[in-house]
Amino acid sequence: MSAGEKFLIAGGRVDIADLPKVSLHDHLDGGLRPETIVELAEEAGVELPAPDAASLGEWFRDSADSGSLESYLDTFAVTISVMQTRQALSRVAREFVVDLATDGVIYGEVRWAPEQHLERGLSLDDAVEAVQEGIEQGIEDARRTTGHDIRVSQILSAMRQADRSLEIAELAVRWRGRGVVAFDIAGPEEGFPPSRMLDAFDYLAEEWFPVTVHAGEDGGIESIRGALLDxxxxxxxxxxxxxxxxxxxGEDDETQFVSLGTISQWVKDREVALELAPSSNLQTGAISHWGEDLADHPFDLLYQLGFRVTVNTDNRLMSGTSITQELSLLRDAFGYDLSDFEVFQLNAAAASFLSVEDREDLADRISDGFDAAGR
Structure with a gap:
């Protein structure tokens, strides 16, 4: 979203950026400011694929728009290369939070893989501590400069293609109550099912620690089965x-009816939240089975069928996006209005890894904000 650009709804009265939002699926190493990458790269002696912030941002968007999850993931080598010190991690996390606040986010969960940030001597705990310090600084910066009240938690990801999932699970539990609220596995789905990491998932279950799993992005229904079962x-x-x-x-649109399979019925009935990221799903080819445009995304199908859909950015840098922009794109594709947007945010609040009391408070803030916008 360019500076000063507004995404309007409700007859042009409401700027979507002003609406209260919840962000559940947003990667720290996919949300850097291009100008920050340039500065950190100069300090670290890292060579970049573009000479300045503007062209670097364009390079990320063009490179990520590949139609392949594997090619999309290749762009992270650049961001991770400049996130190898305590100072860099804290700065990136601080700016990450400020940018969320600018987008109207009132609660966010930032996920990242500590094992990828140890090349310059940090320990796993050092890295988590540095990010937590940056998050807290960002919360204070947002409150001091704009009066915006935001809360942000960490989700620690283990890389599927590595062999450190149990170690990262133990790290996540060690930081429970100090900023970390859940565990995730990320990276290529093909060839790396959750069943390869059963020791980590067994440990987390014994510790009653929440889990979200990347699934059904590159893989199909079996990927989701593994996420739920294993x-x-x-x-x-x-x-x-x-x-x-x-x-x-049925033979035509008027006589068609929908039949859910065992897994999709379970996901719907149990209200398992889907962390959908429309632009990213288009870039990685995740929706190629259904088409090549955002209007082909099964988001609306899932929403109309009653699944707990949520709207996310995945990687703001690679997609050149924000939750405000994702909502605007969905509005254009499916004709959504304020009431739909409120449902998406309430879905996200209900699915957040907060206590039930905090989830209820978050839902109240969302409803109050939408009520005020609708008047």
């Missing part, structure tokens, strides 16, 4: 592939 996931990261478990019967 990972005991309470949420599904992306989860687009759940639409493969939905069948349509």
């Amino acid at each position: 990972g005991r996931a309470l949420r599904i990261g992306h989860g687009v592939g759940i639409a493969h478990d939905i069948d349509f019967e």
Whole structure:
């Protein structure tokens, strides 16, 4: 979103950026400011694929728009390369929070993989501490400069292709109550199912520690099955592939009816939240089975069928986006209005890894904000 640009709804009266929002699926190493990358790269002696912030931002968007999850993930080598010191991690986390606040986010969960930030001597605990310090600084910066009240928690991700999932699970539990609220696995789905990490998921279950799993982005329904069965996931990261478990019967639109498979029925009935990220899903080819435009995304199908859909950015840098922009794109594709947007935010609040009391307070803040906007 360019500076000063407004995304309006409700007859042009409401700027979507002003609405209270919840962000559940947002990667720390996918949300850096291009100018910050340039400065950190100069300090660290890292060579960049573009010479200045503007062209670097364009390079990330063009490179990520590949139609392939594997190619999309390749862009993270650049951001991770400049996030190898305590100072860099704290700065990136602080700016990350400030940018969320600018987008109207009142609660966010930032996920990242500490194991990828140890090349310059940090320990896993050092890295988590540095990010937590940055988050707290960002919360204070947002409150002091704009009066915006935001809360942000960490989700620690283990990389599927590595062998440190149990170690990262133990790290997450060690930081419970000090900023970390859940565990995740990220990276390529193909060839790296949750069943390879059963020791980590068994440990987390014994510790009663929440889990979300990237699934159904590159893989289909079997990927989601693994997330639920082996990972005991309470949420599904992306989860687009759940639409493969939905069948349509009938000869035309007027006589068609929908039949849910066993897994999709379970996800719907248990209200397992789907952390959908429309622009990212388009870039990685996650919706290629259904089409090549955002209007082909199964988001609306899942919403109309009563699944707990949420709206996320995944990686703001790679997609050049914000939750405000994602909501605007969904409005244009499916004709959503304020009432729909409120449902998406309440879904996210209910699915957040907060206590039930904090979830209720968050839902009240959302409803109050939307009520004020609708007047």
